[in-house]
Amino acid sequence: MSKHQSGDTKFTEQVKILLNKIYGRSPLKDSVLERAIAFYDLEQFSQRKLDKFKTDLENLAQTPNAKVQxxxxxxxxxxxxxxxxxxxxRDERAQHLQQICREIIELCEGESFTETNRKSAQLLGTxxxxxxxxxxxxxxxxxxxxPLYKAILSLRLLDQICLKDLLPDPYLTKELAEISTFNFKDxxxxxxxxxxxxxxxxxxxxxxxxxxxxxGNYHPDAHAxxxxVDGKADNYRTLNVEERKALLQINYRETLKxxxxxxxxxxxxxxxxxxxxxxNKSETNKLRFVKHLLKSSVNPKLGVGNLLKIPQIYASIVLSTKDSYNYKLLPKVYQALYQNAERGSCSKAIVEALHHITGDFPQGFGVVYIPSDVEQEVRYEYAIVSQFYPNNVNEPICRIATRSLTFVGYGHxxxxKKNSNLYFVETAKAFSSISKERLNEILELLSSNYLERKKLDLLPRCWQPGEYFSMKVNQKLWNRSR
Structure with a gap:
C-alpha cells in the first residue's frame, strides 16, 4: 500500500486530543485520569493535615488565654x-470533567438523529x-x-432507552417528562x-x-x-479470582470516593x-444520578445500571487489554453479552437494544467480501464498517476500501450480505475452490510488502485497516459517498 499523504484530518486530530484529555499521560498531568491519580496520591496527606488542624484546635481550646486565642x-x-x-x-476537576463531556457531545451529535448516528459511528470507528x-x-x-469508547456507546444506548422506555428510572422519567411535548429524535x-x-x-x-x-483502578491499593507487591508484575495479566474480587471492591469504593x-x-x-x-439543585441532582449509575452498574439486573454495564462489557472485548486479544474475534462480542444476560448479570432487552444499534461488526472493523460482479473476475475486496443500525445485525453497512483490487480513498x-462476507465459514467454504496462484495474486495487490503477505491468510476472513487509515486521504470514510 502506498505511504503517501500521511497526517490526520481535523476530525481524527480532535479524537486523539479528546482521548488524551480523558486517559492520556503527559508532563502537564492534566487529563481526567492524571487528576484522579494526583487526588489519590494526596488524599492521605490532605486528611492528615485536616486531622492536625482539628487536634491542634482541640488542644489549644483546653488552655484559653489571650495568647492562645x-x-x-x-x-x-x-x-x-x-x-x-x-x-x-475539586471545583476545577468538576468543571474540567463536565467540559470534556460537553466536548464529547459536540463531537458525536448533529442536528438530526441520522447525523448524530453518523458522527457517533465516525467517532467509534476512528x-x-x-x-x-x-x-x-x-x-x-x-x-x-x-473510557471514551464506552461513553459514546452509553449515549447511543440512552437514545434507544428513551425512545423505547426500556429502563424506567425516577430521574430519567422526570427529565423525559420535561421534553415529552417534543419528538425525541428531532x-x-x-x-x-x-x-x-x-x-x-x-x-x-x-x-x-x-x-x-x-x-478507582488507579488508586494505590489497586495498583498494588x-x-x-514488588511493582514488577504485568498489570494486564489475567488476575486470579481473589485478586479480581479485591480489585473490583477497591475500584467501586475509590471511584465513588x-x-x-x-x-x-x-x-x-x-x-x-x-x-x-x-x-445548586440541578448540580446536586446530577451528582446523585452519576452516583446512582455507578452504584447500580455493579449489579444492574434490569435497572438503569445497564446503561454503563453493557457498554463496559462491549468495550472490554472490542478494546481488550489482555494477551488473549484477537482482532478476528471482535464480531463475537455479543456471544459474551448474551451469556452475561443469561446469567442475570445484565438485561437481555438492553443487550438487544445495543445489538440493534451496532450489529455484529464493530465500527471500523475490516470486512472482506466477494463483490457482486465476481463472475467477471474471481476476487475479493476490502471494506470497513462505517454505520449504525444495519437492517440485519450480521450484514454490516460498510464503506468500500478497494475497488478492483486497488485501494481507494473515496468509495461508496x-x-x-452474509453470503458474500468471508467472515462467515459457509461463505469462505464456497470461495475456497479458488486456486492458490490466484489468491497469491490478490494478496500481492492488497498487501504492501512480501513480509506482510507471509503473515496473511491466503483466504482472509477479515483485514486490519490500520495502515490504510493512517493516510489522511483514507480517513474520510464517513463523508458522502461518490
Whole structure:
C-alpha cells in the first residue's frame, strides 16, 4: 500500500486530543485520569493535615488565654484557607470533567438523529482504526481508548432507552417528562433550549459516569494488586479470582470516593440567589444520578445500571487489554453479552437494544467480501464498517476500501450480505475452490510488502485497516459517498 499523504484530518486530530484529555499521560498531568491519580496520591496527606488542624484546635481550646486565642484565630484562618484550596481544586476537576463531556457531545451529535448516528459511528470507528491491532502497544492504547469508547456507546444506548422506555428510572422519567411535548429524535431542531437542558441534566451525567467508572483502578491499593507487591508484575495479566474480587471492591469504593470528594458539584459563580439555588439543585441532582449509575452498574439486573454495564462489557472485548486479544474475534462480542444476560448479570432487552444499534461488526472493523460482479473476475475486496443500525445485525453497512483490487480513498457505501462476507465459514467454504496462484495474486495487490503477505491468510476472513487509515486521504470514510 502506498505511504503517501500521511497526517490526520481535523476530525481524527480532535479524537486523539479528546482521548488524551480523558486517559492520556503527559508532563502537564492534566487529563481526567492524571487528576484522579494526583487526588489519590494526596488524599492521605490532605486528611492528615485536616486531622492536625482539628487536634491542634482541640488542644489549644483546653488552655484559653489571650495568647492562645490569637493562635486559635490564626489556626482557624489557616484551616479555612486550606479547605477553600481543596474546594477550588475539586471545583476545577468538576468543571474540567463536565467540559470534556460537553466536548464529547459536540463531537458525536448533529442536528438530526441520522447525523448524530453518523458522527457517533465516525467517532467509534476512528478510535478503533487508530488503535494498533497487534504488537506491544495494543493493551496500553486500548486502556486509554476504552473510557471514551464506552461513553459514546452509553449515549447511543440512552437514545434507544428513551425512545423505547426500556429502563424506567425516577430521574430519567422526570427529565423525559420535561421534553415529552417534543419528538425525541428531532429535539435539537424542535427546541434547542430543551435539547441543551436534557444534555446537561442527563447526557453529561451519563458520560461522567462512563468516564469515571474504572478510575478507582488507579488508586494505590489497586495498583498494588495489579503490579504486585514488588511493582514488577504485568498489570494486564489475567488476575486470579481473589485478586479480581479485591480489585473490583477497591475500584467501586475509590471511584465513588473520587466522585464525591474529588469531583463533587460545580460551584456556582454569579450574584443571583434564585439562579444560584436552581443551579445548586440541578448540580446536586446530577451528582446523585452519576452516583446512582455507578452504584447500580455493579449489579444492574434490569435497572438503569445497564446503561454503563453493557457498554463496559462491549468495550472490554472490542478494546481488550489482555494477551488473549484477537482482532478476528471482535464480531463475537455479543456471544459474551448474551451469556452475561443469561446469567442475570445484565438485561437481555438492553443487550438487544445495543445489538440493534451496532450489529455484529464493530465500527471500523475490516470486512472482506466477494463483490457482486465476481463472475467477471474471481476476487475479493476490502471494506470497513462505517454505520449504525444495519437492517440485519450480521450484514454490516460498510464503506468500500478497494475497488478492483486497488485501494481507494473515496468509495461508496455497501451492505455486505452474509453470503458474500468471508467472515462467515459457509461463505469462505464456497470461495475456497479458488486456486492458490490466484489468491497469491490478490494478496500481492492488497498487501504492501512480501513480509506482510507471509503473515496473511491466503483466504482472509477479515483485514486490519490500520495502515490504510493512517493516510489522511483514507480517513474520510464517513463523508458522502461518490
Amino acid at each position: 490569637t493562635k486559635i484565630s490564626n489556626l482557624e484562618r489557616d484551616q479555612r484557607e486550606y479547605l477553600q484550596e481543596l474546594r477550588t481544586e 478510535i478503533q482504526l487508530i488503535a494498533p491491532t497487534e504488537g506491544s502497544k495494543v493493551a496500553i492504547t486500548n486502556e486509554c481508548s476504552k 429535539l435539537r431542531n424542535e427546541n434547542e433550549s430543551a435539547y441543551r437542558q436534557f444534555s446537561d441534566h442527563v447526557k453529561v451525567p451519563v458520560l461522567m459516569a462512563a468516564i469515571l467508572q474504572d478510575v 494488586i495489579m503490579f504486585g 473520587y466522585l464525591l470528594n474529588g469531583i463533587g458539584v460545580v460551584i456556582y459563580s454569579g450574584n443571583s440567589k434564585a439562579e444560584r439555588d436552581t443551579f 457505501d455497501l451492505v455486505v
